[in-house]
Amino acid sequence: MAATHTERAPLSPLAPLKGLVDEFLILFANIGFAVSLFAVWAVLTLIGVIVDQNKGADFYWQNYTPALARIVLRLHLDNIYHSPAYISIIGLILISMTVATFRRVIPARLPALRAVKIDKIPLHAEFTVSGDEGDVRSRLERFFAERGWQIRKREFGGDEWSFIDKHNWARRGVLVAHVGFVIIAAGTTVYWATGYSGQFTVLSGNTATIPQTGATVALQQFGYRIDPVVTKSGIVYQPIDYVSHAIVTGKDGVAHDAVIRVNQPYDIDGVKVYQATYGFGITFALTENGAPVAGVPTTPLKEGEGFTIPGTSRSIEYRSFVGTIDRQTGQPGTDPRPNDPGVTIQAFDGDKPLGQALIPLGTALDLGAGYALTPQKYTLYSGFQYRYDPGIPLVLVGAIVLLLGLCISFYFLPARLYVVVTGAGRSWTVGIAATTVKGYEIFEDRFREIVAALRRVEDEPRPSAEPAPVPASS
Amino acid sequence: MLDPLKVAIDHNLVVISLTAYVVGTLVLIGYFLTRSELLKRIGIALAITACALQFIELGTRWNMTGVWPLTNLYGSLSLFSGMGVLIFIIFAARYDLWLVGFGVLGISAIAFGYATTWNEGYMPAVPALQSYWIKVHVPLVIASYASFMVAFVVSCVYLLKLYAEKRFGSGPALRASVAGAGGNFSVAIEQSALRTSMETTIARTETPHIQSAAANGDAFAIWLAGLPSLARLDMLTYRIVAVGLPLLTVGIITGAMWANEAWGAYWQWDPKETAALVSWIVYAAFMHLHTRNAWRGERTAWVSLVGFATIVFCYLGVNIWISGLHSYKM
Numbered sequence: 001m002a003a004t005h006t007e008r009a010p011l012s013p014l015a016p017l018k019g020l021v022d023e024f025l026i027l028f029a030n031i032g033f034a035v036s037l038f039a040v041w042a043v044l045t046l047i048g049v050i051v052d053q054n055k056g057a058d059f060y061w062q063n064y065t066p067a068l069a070r071i072v073l074r075l076h077l078d079n080i081y082h083s084p085a086y087i088s089i090i091g092l093i094l095i096s097m098t099v100a101t102f103r104r105v106i107p108a109r110l111p112a113l114r115a116v117k118i119d120k121i122p123l124h125a126e127f128t129v130s131g132d133e134g135d136v137r138s139r140l141e142r143f144f145a146e147r148g149w150q151i152r153k154r155e156f157g158g159d160e161w162s163f164i165d166k167h168n169w170a171r172r173g174v175l176v177a178h179v180g181f182v183i184i185a186a187g188t189t190v191y192w193a194t195g196y197s198g199q200f201t202v203l204s205g206n207t208a209t210i211p212q213t214g215a216t217v218a219l220q221q222f223g224y225r226i227d228p229v230v231t232k233s234g235i236v237y238q239p240i241d242y243v244s245h246a247i248v249t250g251k252d253g254v255a256h257d258a259v260i261r262v263n264q265p266y267d268i269d270g271v272k273v274y275q276a277t278y279g280f281g282i283t284f285a286l287t288e289n290g291a292p293v294a295g296v297p298t299t300p301l302k303e304g305e306g307f308t309i310p311g312t313s314r315s316i317e318y319r320s321f322v323g324t325i326d327r328q329t330g331q332p333g334t335d336p337r338p339n340d341p342g343v344t345i346q347a348f349d350g351d352k353p354l355g356q357a358l359i360p361l362g363t364a365l366d367l368g369a370g371y372a373l374t375p376q377k378y379t380l381y382s383g384f385q386y387r388y389d390p391g392i393p394l395v396l397v398g399a400i401v402l403l404l405g406l407c408i409s410f411y412f413l414p415a416r417l418y419v420v421v422t423g424a425g426r427s428w429t430v431g432i433a434a435t436t437v438k439g440y441e442i443f444e445d446r447f448r449e450i451v452a453a454l455r456r457v458e459d460e461p462r463p464s465a466e467p468a469p470v471p472a473s474s
Numbered sequence: 475m476l477d478p479l480k481v482a483i484d485h486n487l488v489v490i491s492l493t494a495y496v497v498g499t500l501v502l503i504g505y506f507l508t509r510s511e512l513l514k515r516i517g518i519a520l521a522i523t524a525c526a527l528q529f530i531e532l533g534t535r536w537n538m539t540g541v542w543p544l545t546n547l548y549g550s551l552s553l554f555s556g557m558g559v560l561i562f563i564i565f566a567a568r569y570d571l572w573l574v575g576f577g578v579l580g581i582s583a584i585a586f587g588y589a590t591t592w593n594e595g596y597m598p599a600v601p602a603l604q605s606y607w608i609k610v611h612v613p614l615v616i617a618s619y620a621s622f623m624v625a626f627v628v629s630c631v632y633l634l635k636l637y638a639e640k641r642f643g644s645g646p647a648l649r650a651s652v653a654g655a656g657g658n659f660s661v662a663i664e665q666s667a668l669r670t671s672m673e674t675t676i677a678r679t680e681t682p683h684i685q686s687a688a689a690n691g692d693a694f695a696i697w698l699a700g701l702p703s704l705a706r707l708d709m710l711t712y713r714i715v716a717v718g719l720p721l722l723t724v725g726i727i728t729g730a731m732w733a734n735e736a737w738g739a740y741w742q743w744d745p746k747e748t749a750a751l752v753s754w755i756v757y758a759a760f761m762h763l764h765t766r767n768a769w770r771g772e773r774t775a776w777v778s779l780v781g782f783a784t785i786v787f788c789y790l791g792v793n794i795w796i797s798g799l800h801s802y803k804m
Contacts, residue, residue, distance in 0.1 A: 031762050038759040042784075045752045049745045049792065081743045197739065231594040239600050262601035263736045274738035385738035392740065399727040406723060409761075410716035439767070441705040442712070 028099035037093045044089060048080040094185055097178050105175045113163045115156035116418050116433060122440045124433035125451045128423075129458045136421055136428050143457055149417070162419040170412035171437065177405025183398030190391030197387035202246075203281050203300055204380050212388065215268045217258075218247040222278055222382040226337050237336055242275055244382040260384070270388060277383030279303055280321035282343050282361075282375045289370040300379045306346075309371060314354070316373060319344040325360055332358065343375045415443055417450075430454075476596060480538045487531035488590065494524035495555070495583035502576035509700055514572055521559055521579055528556035528586070538596065544612040545599045547793060551589030553613065554789075555582035558620035561717070565624060569710055573701060577627035607732035615725035615750070619785050621718030622757070625711050626782035629775040632707040635681065636772055638698050643683030680704050708771050711778055712764055719757045726750055745796045749788035756781040 012018075027033055051072055052059065060069040060078065076083050118124050129136055140162065144151055149164045202208040202219040209216050225241040244260045250269045258266045258273075265272040281300025286293040286309065295310040306317035322342045326333035332344075341361045347354040359365045364372040415436045423429050432451065436443045498520030505513040532552060535543040543549040562578040565571050599608075680703060687695035702710070729747070730740035741747060760777045763769040 031766055035759045035762050038755050038762070042752045042755040042759075045748050045755065046784075048743065049749045049752065049796065053743065081748075227598065229595075229597050231597060233594060236594070236597070238598055240598055242601050263605040263607075265735065265738065272738065274736070276738065387738045389739075392734065395740065396727075396731075399723075399730075403720060403723050403727065406720050410720065438712075438765075439709075439770070441709045 025099055025103060028096045029103040031100070034093070034096045034100060037089060037096055041089050041093060044080060044086050047077055048086075051077050051080070053081070054079055090185075094182065097181060101175060101178045105172075105178065110165065110168060110171075111416055111435070113152060113154050113161075115159070115161055115420070118418065118420065118431040118433045121418070121433035121435060123435070123443060123447045124431070125447075126429060126431045127451075127455060127458070128427060128429050130426050130428070132426065133421070133423075133428065136430075139457065140419060140421070140430065140454075143454055144417070159420050159422060162417075164417040164419060165415070167412040167414045170408050171414045173405050173408030173410075173412065175405070176408055177402050180398050180400070180402025180405050183401055184395050185398075187391035187394030187396075187398055190394055191389045195387070195389040195391060197385070197389075199276060199383065199385050201277070201279070201302060201381050201383045204382075208384075210268070210271060210273075210386055213251065213269055213271055215251070215271065216249045217268075217273065217384065218249075218255075219382050220245045220247060222380040224278060224380075228335070235334070237334065242278055244275055244384070246382075248273070260382075270390075271386050272388075274385040274387070275382065276385040279381050279383065280338070280341075280378040281381045282318055282321070283377050283379070284316070284318070285374045285376050286316075287364075287372045287374070290372075293371070300381070302381060309367075313350050314367075315348045317346045317348065318375075319346050319356070321378065322358060325358065330358070338378065341378060345373070345375075413438060413442065415446075430458075476538055480534060484531060484534045484538065487527050487534060488593075491524045491527035491531060492583065492586050492590070494520050494527065495559075495579055495586055498524055499576055499579040499583050502572070502579055506573055506576045507697075509697075517575055517579075518563075518566075518572060521563060521575060524579075524582075525556050525559040525563065528552060528559075532556070535596070539598075541596070541599050542608050544608060544616075545603045546594065546597065547592040548589045548594070550612065550616060551585050551592070553616045554620055554623075555586040555589070557613075557617050558582050558585075558623045561617070561620050561714075562624045565710070565714060569706075569713075571628070571702070571710060574624075574627045574631050577630060578624055581623055581627070602736050605732060605736065607728060607735065611725060611728040611732050614721055614728060618718045618721035618725050619789055621714055621721060622753075622778075622782050622785050625714040625718060625778050628707055628711045628714065629778035631701060632704060632711065632775045633772070633779075635684070635698055635701050635704055635707070636775070638694070639681045639684050639704075642687050642695060704771065708774065711775065715757055715760055715778065715781075719754070719761065722750070722754055722757065726754060745792045746788065749784070749792045753781060753784040753788050756784050 052063070055078060057073055057078075060072050063069075064072060072078050080086055118126065131139075137160070141151055144162075144164050149166050150168070152163045152165075154161050154163065196212050198210070198212075200208045200210070200217075202217060204219050204222055207216050207218040221244075223241070223243045223245070224239070226237050226239050228235050229238045242262055244258075246258045246260060246266075247255045248258045248266065248268050249255045260266045260273060260275045262275045265274045267273075279302055281302050283298070283300045284296060284307075286296045293310055297307050301307070301318045303318060303320055306315050308315040320343070321338075322332040322344060323337045324333040324335040324339045325331075325342045327340070332342075333340075342358050342363075343361070344356060344358050345365075346356050347367065357365055359373070359375055361375050361378065364374045366372055413436055415434055418431075418433045418435075420431045421428050422431070432454075434440075434443055434447045434450075498517055501513050501520060502517035504510065505517050532543045532549065535549070544553060558578055559582050562571070562575060566575060681699070684695050684698045688699040701707075726747075729750070733742060733744075733747070734740040756777065760774055760781060763774050763777060
């Protein structure tokens with residue numbers, strides 16, 4: 001007797017992997033999972049808003065409680081937007097969006113054309129009309145066609161059903177929004193891959209070079225306007241204008257006059273140069289027993305720069321420019337304009353701070369041991385930001401596509417009406433039900449309007465099949 | 475030199491519109507509590523008057539100084555309160571939403587009152603704000619904030635009714651009704667009425683305990699039953715957020731375009747930018763959740779509340795307490 005057995009197909013070695021992939025796809029297409037990623041993204045972003053970013057470790061130790069500073073530094077919350085966690089969450093969102101797009105959004109086609117139980121659909125109505133069947137059907141068809149509905153007919157169980165749709169194309173709104181988001185991500189990637197940015201400062205009369213392109217910016221003059229404005233709290237010195245007059249030379253070697261203002265960047269070979277900051281460079285003179293000391297910088301120093309006093313362990317740092325010294329208090333005044341200017345300096349012995357002083361311009365400060373320091377004059381300098389970002393057009397397109405997708409999704413409601421006419425002779429019952437992609441409530445008012453309008457049309461007196469009697473006189 | 479007459483007009487417009495907001499809030503609270511038609515009419519009149527006067531005041535300020543009046547927190551908050559009431563009026567007129575007007579006018583009155591504490595007078599714009607973008611970016615963003623404020627008030631009323639329903643009863647019937655509010659509601663066409671009068675009214679079975687208590691003469695329940703249905707409040711929140719989110723999106727986009735022109739980068743991770751991104755994420759989550767029947771209603775109402783909290787943080791918290799490129803700190 002031959003043994004009988006069922007032969008099973010050999011299990012593919014990739015079967016476990018397939019199961020894993022399926023689980024991955026199910027998870028990443030899940031809306032709840034996407035919203036969870038959104039929540040994590042929001043929390044990480046919020047941390048970056050609250051915790052100061054891109055400061056040195058000293059800053060956190062000085063300004064935060066020790067425990068908090070430790071947490072910030074240990075968890076790298078000081079540069080959270082470029083942390084692996086943050087980039088990963090954006091990556092996961094992009095993956096989730098892509099999977100959801102292919103598994104949910106793109107397959108979301110029109111609902112099948114099939115008969116339904118009208119009274120089981122929450123939005124439904126039923127009413128009787130009279131007339132020939134053909135007339136009733138053509139009136140219904142005309143009613144919806146005139147209002148922009150698309151009509152398709154099918155017969156089920158001897159009844160003719162009309163499937164009447166509006167804004168079907170709007171079912172793709174979410175897809176459009178997702179595509180926009182991906183385009184934005186692509187645009188930012190283009191910058192990451194090929195773009196660059198940087199800052200530089202130029203003293204009036206000097207020239208700076210953009211290292212990536214070799215373009216030069218020769219600052220002719222920097223100008224500012226700060227006006228005193230009377231407010232309820234007193235006089236406020238309000239900046240009105242910052243402008244750099246420069247000569248820029250690009251790849252073509254031709255010098256161009258450039259006026260660079262805030263909100264008005266200058267384009268050099270695709271690299272945009274922006275007015276960012278300004279300041280007062282100070283030329284210092286150091287003397288020892290009245291004789292100039294060699295080795296002190298002869299060019300103006302900018303805020304934060306300094307020099308070591310030759311032959312000593314001591315150094316001087318130029319801290320800040322004071323536009324107007326309040327002569328009554330000897331302290332910096334509120335007017336930032338250089339009416340009675342001075343500078344604050346900080347002296348160090350090695351790394352050890354020795355003291356700070358405010359010195360009026362042109363006045364010597366006795367440093368001890370025969371040394372005297374004189375801030376001689378100021379020279380305005382301008383600070384620029386430059387950036388080459390070929391991804392901007394892509395980001396802009398992505399933003400517009402994203403917005404378009406949002407508007408399609410929110411403002412156009414794909415709706416399906418199911419209409420069936422049953423009855424006999426000249427008495428017919430019209431059953432009508434509605435479904436939408438966003439539930440029933442959102443369409444309730446509109447459905448009521450449609451039914452009421454339909455009812456009005458049906459109630460209108462229609463010419464009889466037999467000619468009406470002609471009045472004797474009109 | 476400013477025209478003293480215009481200065482006086484400007485000052486009086488501020489006083490009158492703020493007074494109208496406060497009185498309108500009180501009147502609409504009265505309407506909310508009593509459903510008096512007279513109070514409703516007076517409240518509507520006051521809301522429209524206050525809103526119109528506020529926009530006239532901003533226009534007067536612009537005309538007087540030649541500076542777009544949104545360069546400081548006073549102008550911005552002033553526009554926020556006016557825009558909030560304007561958006562509310564549009565929605566209320568379309569969806570008969572006047573019952574929640576007390577909340578919108580109340581928040582607008584507080585915002586406008588607070589704005590006056592930041593009114594330093596008439597100041598020229600700093601260089602960064604001397605751009606045509608201020609006329610596009612700021613109104614868009616403020617309009618989105620105002621929309622979310624209206625959505626917040628509607629969500630509050632939703633939660634008030636929902637938790638009142640929970641207090642009036644518990645058990646399986648309630649659970650069904652709560653799920654119903656989320657869109658999976660056990661609606662039933664009043665078929666007899668439908669067949670006879672052709673009215674397509676969805677019978678509200680989502681708050682059975684309130685209805686039952688109202689039938690027994692409970693005054694609070696009767697009052698609650700007069701509020702819009704939970705499903706309608708949820709739908710209105712969705713519709714208002716559907717206005718606010720695209721506005722916020724355009725606001726962020728135009729802000730990025732302006733930043734690209736002023737600061738050299740369309741995105742700098744400035745606290746304001748990132749706080750706006752947080753709000754955008756929360757409302758995007760709201761929209762995603764709203765696509766699921768099980769999440770509509772209570773959960774999305776709470777997300778709306780969280781969303782508005784992020785808006786307040788983004789709008790005032792970041793501008794006042796956190797240093798950044800949008801800081802108002804002097």
